[in-house]
Amino acid sequence: MDCFNHSGVAAVGTCKCCSKGLCSNCATDLTYGLACKNQHESQVEAMNMIIENNAKMYAAAPKNTIIAPVFYLFMGLLFSGFGYFSGGGIVSLPFLMGLGFIVFAVVVFLRNRALFGNGENS
Ligand SMILES: [Zn+2]
Ligand SMILES: [Zn+2]
Structure with a gap:
């Protein structure tokens, strides 16, 4: 050219x-x-x-704030479900780990929402 x-x-x-x-x-x-x-x-x-x-x-899009919590929530459900249904009940280690993941997911979600807003007022 x-x-x-x-x-x-x-x-x-x-x-x-x-x-x-x-x-x-x-x-x-x-x-x-x-x-x-x-x-x-x-x-x-x-x-x-x-x-x-x-x-x-x-x-910085708000939709990105949902990815990490959903991932941790998924892991939490996986672990706790596995721990619970594999016979360990609610005192099995996988169940407690899963519970930790779920708590962490909620914490991350709330922290992200505080940082970026919940998308309703944008
Ligand atoms: Zn030109
Ligand atoms: Zn030229």
Whole structure:
């Protein structure tokens, strides 16, 4: 691919905004991508900012707070169910370990809810 502005000059990349081929003289490197020099720098920068913000919001999304507690709850039920039904009753070690997991799941869930909110007021 040739540079959009200079035919015959090989393009080093494409503008993230308009996707035109750019040679090293026409491109501005914005770390996350290239932009047409003196033309699309602000647009590409804005795009990068939006992408970055989305990534941050996604990382802190309330739905993620449910994964760990559900996992611990599942482990807890598995252990306690195994301990209980394998004949040990409620004093067997697996049952007590499972109980610990369930308590831990509740603690993690409540702590996450306090940190991120419960999603109802967002
Ligand atoms: Zn451009
Ligand atoms: Zn060029």
